[in-house]
Amino acid sequence: MKTLHFGVFEVMGPQVGGTFSWTHPLSAGIDYLDPAHWIRMARIVEDAGFDFLFFAGGYGYPIIGDDVSRVAVEKGINFAGADPDYLIPILAQHTSTLGFVVTQSTGLDHPAQLARRFATLDHLTGGRIGWNIVTGASQNAVAEVFGHERMVPHDTRYDMAAEYVELASRLWEEAWEDDAFVADRATGVFARPDGVHRVVYDGEHYRARGYFGTPPSPQRTPVLFQAGTSPKGRAFAAGHAECVFVQGTTPARTAAAVADIRRLAADRGRDPELLRLMAGMTVFVAETEEGARALESEFDALQTDEIVAALYAGNTGIDLLALDPDRTLHQVLDAGGPVGQMGTSNIERFLGDDAPTVREILDQLRGLGTRGFRVVGDPVQVADRIEQLAAETGLDGFLIEPAFEPADLQAFGDLVMPILRERGRIAAGVPGGTLRARVTERAGGDRLGDAHPVLRASRVAV
Template identity: 70%
Template sequence: MKDLHIGVFEVYGPQVGGTCSWAHPLNDAIDYRDPERWVRMARIMDRTGYDFLFFADGFGYPMTDGDISATSVSAAVNFSGLDPATLIPVLARETERLGFVVTATTGMDHPLPLARRFTTLDHLTAGRIGWNVVTGASQNAVSGLFGHAAMVPHDTRYAMAGEYVSLATRYWEEAWADDALVADVAAGVYIDASKLRRTEFEGEHYRSRGYYGAPPSPQRTPVIFQAGTSPAGKAFAAAHAEGVFVQATTPAQTARNVADIRRLAAEAGRDPESLRIMAGLTAIVDETAAGAQQLWEEFSALQSDEVVAALYAGNTGIDLLALDPERSLHQVLDAGGPIGQMGTSNIERFLGGDGGPAPTVRQILDQLRGRGTRGFRLVGDAETVADGVEALADETGLDGFLVEPVFGTRDVAAFGELVLPRLRGRGRLPMPAGPTLRERLTGSPGARRARVTMPDKDSAPGAAALPA
C-alpha cells in the first residue's frame, strides 16, 4: 500500500485551474491581494497536515487573434496576478511544517539570480522550499512581452532548461563545502577560503565563471518539481525532478505516463520509485453527498464555452471557437498550425489514438467545461472522496495529489478537516521523517538532494579553490 502525499495547487491570483469561480460567495480568492487570506489558508494546511502549498506562476496570458483574450480579462482566466515568491516569507513565519513550492521559469534570466533567490527562500523557510521548473506557458504572449522575435521552439526550451538546472545545481551543491562558513570570532575568519570552489561552466546556452556568494541553506538545493508530460517534459523529469506533476486525463492514460516516467528515470540511472509523481484533484467535499453535489452544480453554472476557449488558447495557442466545431484538432495540424510549440500534452490528448477517434472541437469544449487545466474530479461526502483518492492512486500508481480549490480556502479546509483524517486513519499518509520538505516527501532522513564530496582543487574538473 503506497504512502500518499497531498498538496494544494494555487496561484497568486483570482482563481485556479482556468475555470471561473471567483464571483461565488463561498470563494475568498477575490481577496487574493490580502496577505491575511493566504495566512488563513496556510495555517489550516499546517494544522491539518498537508505536505505543501504549490504556486503556479507565469508571465503570459491567453491570446486570440494576436491579442489578449477578452474573456481572459473579464472573467480573470489566467490573467492578473502577483509574484508568489514574495509571499512565501510571510507564510513561513505563520507555519511550522508546511512546505512551499514556487514556479519559476527557465530562460527568463541567468540561473545565478534564481539560485540566490531559492537559497534565500530555503533559509527563510528553514528548508521547506521547492522549485517547480517550467520552460514557459502562453509562449506567444511571453515572447511579445519580453521582446523576442519569435517563440523559442518547445524542445529547445527543454534543452535550455537542462543546462539551467545543471548550472543552478552547481551553485547550490558544489560552490561551498559544508564547513566553509566558520564564523571564527577569535581568529577573525568568517569564511574558510580553501573551502570555496570557483564555478566554471561553459554550456551552449549559459556560461558562468566565478564564486557563488550565498551560503548553503538547509536543503542546499530546493526540492525540484517539474510539470509536463510531453516527450521532452518526461525526459527532463526523469533526469532532474524529485516531484513530477502530471496532467491527469483518464486513469489509464495517467498510469501509462507514470510508468513511462519511472522507466525513463531508471534508464537515467535513478531509482524510479524515488520520484514523487502527483496529479491535480478537484475535490468538492461536504458533510453530505447532496451538499457536495449542490456545490458542484453551482460551480458548473459559472462555466461557459468562452471560458474554456480562453484557457485552452493560453495553454496551446489554439482558439477552439475559431475552428469548425464538427471537426477534430487535426484541422489545425493539417493547416500547419502551432501544434508542437505550446501545451503539447494538452493537444496530443485530443488527437486520438489507442484505437479511438479524435474528438471533435465541440466534444473538446464539452469535456473541458468546468475542468480547464484541472485534474481528476471527486464530488461527495468525506468517505466517498477518501475512497476515490485511494482508488485513483492504486489504479494510476500516483504518489499523491494536488488539491485544486474551486472555492478557495473553503475547499482547502473541507478536504483537510474531513478527508485527510480518514486517509491518515487508513495508514495512507506517512509521518514526516524530518523538518524539511525533502525529508517530508522522500521519507528519508537528510535534507540534501545528493551528498557532494568536494574534490581536491587539482582534480576538480571545472573547479578551483580561491587564489591565495
C-alpha cells in the same frame, strides 16, 4: 500500504485552473493581494497535514488571435497574477512544517540569479522550499511581453532547461564546502577561502566563471519539481525532477505516463520508486453526497465556452471557437497550425484515432480547464475514490486544486484527511524539518545527494 502525499495547487491570483469561481459566496479568491488571506490558507493547509503549498506562475496570458483575450481580462482567467515569491517569507513565519513550492521559468534570467533567490528562500524557510521547473507557459504572450521576435522552439527550451538546472545545482552544491561558512566572532572569520570554490561552466546556452556568495542553505538545492507530459517533458522529468506532476486525464492515460516516467528514470540509473509522481485533483466534498453534488453544480454553472476557449488558447495558442466544431484538432495540423510549440501535452491528449470533436473538447473542458481528476461525494466516498485512483495510476499523491478557496480546503482537511490518516495513507509525523525529508520520507534526507543525475553529470564535467 503506500502512504500518499498531498499538496495544494495555487496561484497568486483570484482562482486556479483556468476556471471561473471567485464570485461565488464561498470563495475568498479575490482577496489574493491581501497577505492575511494567504496566512489563513497556509494555516488551514498545515493544520490539515498537507506537505506543501504550491504556487504556479508566469508572465503569460491567454491570447485570442493577435491580442489578449477579452474574456480573460474580464473574468480574471489566467490574467490577473502577482509574484508569490514575496509571500513565502511571510507564510514561513506563520507555519512550522508546511513546505512551499514556487514556479520559475528556465528561460528568462541567468541560473545564478535564480540560485541566489532560492538559496535565500531556503534559508528563510528553514529548508522548506521547492522549485517547480518550467520551460515556459503561454509562450506567445511571454515573447511579446519580453520583446522577443519569436517563441523559442519547444524542444530547444528543454535543452536550455537542462543546462540551466545543472548550472544552478552546481552553484548550490559545489561552490561551498560544508564547513566553509565559519561566522566566528572571536576570530572575525566569515568564511574559509579554501572552502569556497569558483564554479566554471561552459554550455551551449549558459556560461559562468565565478563564485556564489550565498552560504549553503539547509537543503542546498531546493526540492526539484517538474510538470510536463510531452515526450520531451517526460524525458526531462526522468533526468532532473524529484517530484513530477502528470496530467490527470483518465486513469489509464495517467497510469501510462507514470509508468513511462519511471521507466525513463530507471534508464538513467535512478531508482524509479524514489520519484514522487502526483496529479491535480478538484474535490467537492460535504457531509452528504447531495451537498457535494450541489457545490459541483454551482461551480459548473459559472463556466462558459468562452472561458474554456480563453484558457485553452493561453495554454496552446489554439482558439477553439475559431475552428469547425464538428471536426477534430487535426484540422489545426492540416492547416500548419502551432501544434508542438505550446501546451504540447494539452494538445496531444485530443489527437489520435479516438480524437474528440472541437465541440466535445469544449464540453469536456468546461469546468475542468487545466484541472486534473474530479472527485465528488461525502467524506468516505472521496477517500475511497482517492485510494482507488492511486491504485489505478501508480501515483504517489495529489495536488488539491481549490474551487472555492479556502472553504473547500478547510472541508477537505476536516472531512477527508482524518479518514486517510486513519487508514494509514498519511505518514505519521514528519521525518525531518526540510521539505525534501518530508516528501521522500527519509529522516536526514535533506540533501539532493551525489546519486542524482544532475550532480553525477557535473562531477564528470569537473
